[in-house]
Amino acid sequence: MKIEKVEILQKAVPFRRPFVIAGGETTLCEHAIIRIITDDGTIGLGEAATMQSYSDETHTGVEAVLKEKLIPAIIGLDPFEINAIMELLDKTVEGNSYAKAAIDLALHDVIGKITNQPVYQMLGGKCRDTVPLAWAIGIGDIDEVASEAVEYVQKGYKTIKIKIGNDPGRDIDAVKEVRSAIGDEIKLRVDANQGYDYDTAIETLPKMEKYNLELIEQPLPREDIDGMAKLCEKLETPIMADESMFGIKDAIELIKRKATDIINIKIMKPCGLRGSRAVADIARAAGVPCLVGSMPEMGVGSAAGLHFAIAMPNINYACEMIGPEMLVDDTIHPAPFFKHCENGYLELPTGVGLGVSLKE
Numbered sequence: 001m002k003i004e005k006v007e008i009l010q011k012a013v014p015f016r017r018p019f020v021i022a023g024g025e026t027t028l029c030e031h032a033i034i035r036i037i038t039d040d041g042t043i044g045l046g047e048a049a050t051m052q053s054y055s056d057e058t059h060t061g062v063e064a065v066l067k068e069k070l071i072p073a074i075i076g077l078d079p080f081e082i083n084a085i086m087e088l089l090d091k092t093v094e095g096n097s098y099a100k101a102a103i104d105l106a107l108h109d110v111i112g113k114i115t116n117q118p119v120y121q122m123l124g125g126k127c128r129d130t131v132p133l134a135w136a137i138g139i140g141d142i143d144e145v146a147s148e149a150v151e152y153v154q155k156g157y158k159t160i161k162i163k164i165g166n167d168p169g170r171d172i173d174a175v176k177e178v179r180s181a182i183g184d185e186i187k188l189r190v191d192a193n194q195g196y197d198y199d200t201a202i203e204t205l206p207k208m209e210k211y212n213l214e215l216i217e218q219p220l221p222r223e224d225i226d227g228m229a230k231l232c233e234k235l236e237t238p239i240m241a242d243e244s245m246f247g248i249k250d251a252i253e254l255i256k257r258k259a260t261d262i263i264n265i266k267i268m269k270p271c272g273l274r275g276s277r278a279v280a281d282i283a284r285a286a287g288v289p290c291l292v293g294s295m296p297e298m299g300v301g302s303a304a305g306l307h308f309a310i311a312m313p314n315i316n317y318a319c320e321m322i323g324p325e326m327l328v329d330d331t332i333h334p335a336p337f338f339k340h341c342e343n344g345y346l347e348l349p350t351g352v353g354l355g356v357s358l359k360e
């Protein structure tokens with residue numbers, strides 16, 4: 001079996017509401033969907049999800065590196081040889097993990113379709129039948145943040161994440177207001193997207209902890225590993241690395257330096273499912289729990305995140321594959337396992353491969 005052709009489809013999908021994080025506002029997700037076509041006509045789908053307030057890759061950059069470097073490197077290769085292909089991609093071009101992730105996802109989809117099994121089966125089988133979700137709310141007017149939190153709690157969400165990081169005083173008020181709006185039973189997490197420096201974080205975060213936070217995500221700049229380690233030691237609430245953990249070497253470094261209590265695995269960051277599995281395994285060996293985050297991906301990438309979250313034993317927190325609810329995404333046919341995305345959970349994927357198909 002050989003990879004015969006790879007097609008790239010650019011797709012822009014709007015957010016239902018503009019999404020503001022410490023890095024800026026996003027109204028539109030411009031992602032690249034790819035189709036790997038094998039010589040027997042099997043089609044595998046992949047996605048590179050690039051959110052410009054977060055990612056160092058753009059959708060046009062993804063297209064360029066795929067066309068010029070990555071696709072020419074894999075034409076004619078056997079799609080079953082994922083390990084060799086992903087190693088070859090790393091030798092072909094540095095970095096570009098989102099573009100590489102698109103290929104990894106599409107290869108998993110191809111293999112699942114040919115061997116007639118869902119991707120979670122290829123990853124070791126299911127550890128759970130449903131995946132609980134956290135609803136993420138951008139930075140904004142505190143009343144609006146609180147009312148969106150209540151709206152999603154009423155729909156069924158048991159975990160709410162609010163974005164912070166631009167204004168410590170406002171952030172403390174936001175945590176207080178949201179906690180009072182959603183009550184004590186709902187889990188509340190915060191994500192500063194690198195917005196604080198260490199002094200601000202150690203001054204601000206303890207004032208939030210009295211509102212019972214589930215976790216604090218990426219309070220400091222990604223390279224401030226010493227600062228993250230100090231916060232892990234000094235704060236009671238678990239700290240979760242997101243931007244500090246892109247690849248498997250970052251996971252090893254963070255764990256060695258005790259600079260994270262939880263790891264946020266977004267499947268785009270370590271070049272797709274193969275790399276994500278390595279990160280989850282490193283974390284598991286160190287006794288570090290993980291969750292699956294989101295860029296947010298559209299349907300193809302969200303399905304891949306779901307398969308991963310179903311299969312990995314140490315995904316112990318509510319995950320964030322909420323792209324199907326956050327985005328106005330018309331690229332795939334409705335997949336039954338996304339049905340309860342608005343109610344706070346996803347179900348076991350059905351079908352073979354990733355279990356999603358593109359609308360033409």
Ligand SMILES: [Mg+2]
Nearest residue numbers: 191217218242
């Ligand atoms: Mg984050």
